[in-house]
Amino acid sequence: MIPRRLQFIVAALVLAIFAMGSYLVHLKRKAESIAAPPAAQALTPPVNGPAGQITLYLANDQEDSLRPVTITSALPSDPGERGRLTLHTLAARYLEKDSAHPLGAGADVRDVYLLDPASAVVNLNPAFAESHPSGIEVEQLTVFSLVLTLKAQLPQLSRVRFLVDGKSRDTLAGHIDLTGWYDVAMVTEAANELK
């Protein structure tokens, strides 16, 4: 016969285990909700400035095409910041669930530096290149899309160079060359050969 006192202690311990277990689960969920990364989508930050039109050249992998889409958005007056916001908006479109040219999670454009009105340096974040799908066509569409979209926002632009995390990189994802300057006129001409 188990003493009544011992039964009471065992029952109390079992209850304490369940209570602590459920509290642990609660704490874990809370921690996860705090640590969870923001959605893969690059959110467009609020911008002060007059509303203007942005033309995004959206790539489509299946159709092998680049199509201009115009949207309205508040735009900063600084050309470099305007360029960055435009490309950031473009990257955000590619991160949408039903994108026709999906990029890897977290892909974003960090900075656009204007050396002069005709020369821009675009600094991509590491996730942009690391998680980019590999292939000539798919990489070409991305680069052309970025160059044409930037050109549409900065009409004086004649050449663009890409950096990844502030550093020069050989290729975007194993194919398309990122070591040199892109001649915007040449990109425009080559893009015209797409559908």
Place this chain on the structure above:
Amino acid sequence: MPRVSFIAARITSLLLLLLTAGFPAEPRRIVVYTPQTNYQVDILLRDGVDYVGVTDLLEPLGRLESRSNGRKFTLVFNGGAAEFQDGKRQYRTSANNKLELASNFLLIDGRGYLPVASLVQLLPRVTQLTAEFHVAARRLFVASTQFRYAAELRHSPSRLVLTFPVPVNPSSVIEKNRVRLFFRREPVVSNGADNVSYSGDSFLLSSSFAEIPEGAEFIASVSQPATVSIGDGGHTVTIAAVLAAPAGPAAQPATQESANHAQSAAQPANPAPRARPFVILDPAHGGSDTGSVLSPSLLEKTVNLALARRLQKELEARGISVVLTRSADNPLTLDQRATSANTSRASLYVALHSSSSGHGVRVYTSMIAPSQAAQTNRIFLPWELAQSPYREKSGSAATALAAECSAEGLPVRTSAAPLRPLNNITLAAVAVEVAPLGNSAGELASSEYQQKIATALASAIANLRGKLEAAQ
């Protein structure tokens, strides 16, 4: 003082050790000689056993399909089949024969590896072709491709004439008292009398023949400066004494001075012209550079190489000479690829890529801005603009390739692309990227689809031949 010497010796040995460690050993390869082509296959060393990749070995020999399912690996070659299991020696052929390999079969990342020691036993069963393997030299002769030579000492003047049943073009090294001929591409084997002493001859002392790793070497010991010449369309190689008065520039012998200074650099035997390929095919990526991952079990580098081999066969069937920048799964830098193309003296460079994105075939040419191209009226061109003078030819080639693909019913487009090493190539240069017709990347591994593309590209290249050669 002895202490200083001791420390110096230790430092030197440490430096030597570091230097040795800094230069990795050359990868070992098997040279495979077949009636159609020669190629090299990298050897993988596992647990003290030499292995070769099934795909690397069999793909150039015929129509190969392979698939892995768990630990099972099945290959279908020209209709026959064999089934292997990872870590097992037993395998089964389509004739339901249960056979045994010399060591366990290996399956790594979906790729099958066979023990080298079993190749002679396995190849005839799987390919119905005979195989002879010379272990020390790592030379594999498929379908009795090997041939023997005959050596004959002739007099007035004294000379050694080597006769071959097929044309050869060995490299030669002429040293002070000996001549060495290297046969890298030719499947020359022993004639049974490899070490000969020529007593009584004033010029030739002795000769020897030996198979060396990945080739064969013939050495003639001579008493005076010698010269090597190839005649009868490559069927004979003659080693003769240098004449006192040269007969003419075509038979220019080595001078006494140059003969006295041992020439260490290998040089092609004079005066045979170097074989000039029409096309250089560049299967992109290789080794640790896998290219894109087309599907969990299919890598771009594998499809590119398979397509290149198929295209090589199609071109050779049309009488077009072809070289490949790589014929096995080995890495090459972009500069190495460009250098191979630029020194090949070929008329057309074709880089081969594959992608799971999009549909059909894309043909790319270099993207050089007109402002940059205007800089090309200089004697020396920047490396990144080397393609500038050839853009028009490349454009014509791209158009012709696209037209033929379109005629074959393949979706196709042409475009300029910033893709290295196209900008660095000094001949007509295009890149072809192949994507599936449907939505499955597995289609890229299908023999039918690859064959369709290879046939279309080969037809286009055959049509381009006259035009490009005339322009060159």
